[in-house]
Amino acid sequence: MVTIFAEENLKLLEGLPLCCPQCKGSILQKKERFLCNVCKRQFPVIAGIPDFRIFGDPYLNFEDDYKRAQLIAENAPKFNFQELLKFYWSHSPETPPPLREKFVRTALLAEAKAEGILKELALFSEDLIKIDQNVLEIGCGTGGFLVSAVKTYSHVIGIDIALRWLIVARKRLEESGKKVPLICCCAEYLPFPDGFFNLVVTAATLEHTRDQSRVISESYRVLQDRGILFLSTPNRYSLTVEPHVYLWGVGFLPRSWMHRYVYLLKGVNYKNYRLLSYFELKKLLNPVFSKVKFSLPDVDNTMLINFSRWKRFQVSVYRKLRKVSLFRAFFLLCGPMYHIIGQKTS
Numbered sequence: 635m636v637t638i639f640a641e642e643n644l645k646l647l648e649g650l651p652l653c654c655p656q657c658k659g660s661i662l663q664k665k666e667r668f669l670c671n672v673c674k675r676q677f678p679v680i681a682g683i684p685d686f687r688i689f690g691d692p693y694l695n696f697e698d699d700y701k702r703a704q705l706i707a708e709n710a711p712k713f714n715f716q717e718l719l720k721f722y723w724s725h726s727p728e729t730p731p732p733l734r735e736k737f738v739r740t741a742l743l744a745e746a747k748a749e750g751i752l753k754e755l756a757l758f759s760e761d762l763i764k765i766d767q768n769v770l771e772i773g774c775g776t777g778g779f780l781v782s783a784v785k786t787y788s789h790v791i792g793i794d795i796a797l798r799w800l801i802v803a804r805k806r807l808e809e810s811g812k813k814v815p816l817i818c819c820c821a822e823y824l825p826f827p828d829g830f831f832n833l834v835v836t837a838a839t840l841e842h843t844r845d846q847s848r849v850i851s852e853s854y855r856v857l858q859d860r861g862i863l864f865l866s867t868p869n870r871y872s873l874t875v876e877p878h879v880y881l882w883g884v885g886f887l888p889r890s891w892m893h894r895y896v897y898l899l900k901g902v903n904y905k906n907y908r909l910l911s912y913f914e915l916k917k918l919l920n921p922v923f924s925k926v927k928f929s930l931p932d933v934d935n936t937m938l939i940n941f942s943r944w945k946r947f948q949v950s951v952y953r954k955l956r957k958v959s960l961f962r963a964f965f966l967l968c969g970p971m972y973h974i975i976g977q978k979t980s
């Protein structure tokens with residue numbers, strides 16, 4: 635599985651101040667593994683990607699993730715990025731075929747979506763106009779944000795809990811001629827020292843994590859003073875469909891009923907999704923970040939291509955009303971999605 639790109643990732647990691655994700659002690663890099671000098675925990679390197687996970691992702695165990703990653707890595711040279719995405723989903727029996735097609739389309743739109751986020755961030759903070767910023771994306775998935783971010787910032791790092799997704803992301807980066815170091819780790823246990831990043835971005839990831847409060851406190855820890863966390867996440871009480879399973883009304887059920895309802899109607903395991911409401915998000919963020927700003931994101935124009943006429947009409951109404959203060963309060967409670975910016979100030 636070791637390829638030229640594996641060597642390249644290891645080279646990109648040299649000079650990064652990594653630490654033990656568990657005890658934050660110093661780590662020693664050997665070619666095939668990392669070793670913590672303090673707690674003595676060892677972390678393997680697979681296909682040039684260090685595996686700093688404390689626990690695996692909710693969908694595949696370590697062994698199955700390695701197998702899937704290996705399959706993707708072996709086939710990656712045969713395909714372009716789009717074909718590799720389709721290949722990936724065709725080998726994902728746990729996902730129903732209609733959802734796979736939607737996921738491919740969403741992944742292909744990720745770069746355009748990222749451009750919008752980067753513009754929003756530049757408007758929020760003058761610091762983020764400078765190129766010399768350390769940027770971390772938590773849950774980089776297929777790497778769409780990384781490809782866009784590395785055009786703006788000189789130091790970008792991508793992490794994900796699924797090794798298989800990092801192999802897919804590497805294909806996207808390779809195709810666009812961009813170099814970004816990739817690390818496999820948990821959002822709850824980041825292998826970076828305190829205060830290293832100017833910007834941490836986590837888009838559509840928080841709702842999949844095991845310990846949401848720990849994700850927020852770890853993001854805060856790795857940020858510099860004045861550093862910014864950008865978070866995008868769907869609203870639990872959205873009046874539109876649940877965006878992962880395309881089903882109405884999931885969020886309004888008691889949490890213990892959600893999985894049974896989704897499984898019955900869509901045949902999808904919903905146990906590992908935890909969407910938060912406006913008040914739940916405030917409760918999570920306000921004790922950590924001194925400055926928290928919620929905004930209602932615009933729907934990206936590129937997304938409209940996938941929408942029916944009825945849905946496009948709904949978007950045009952949402953676009954007009956979200957700027958009116960009365961409706962803004964309404965959409966904060968039951969709009970589809972949030973963009974949240976938290977700033978660290980000591």
Ligand SMILES: [Zn+2]
Pocket residue numbers: 654655656657658659670671672673674675
């Ligand atoms: Zn350690």
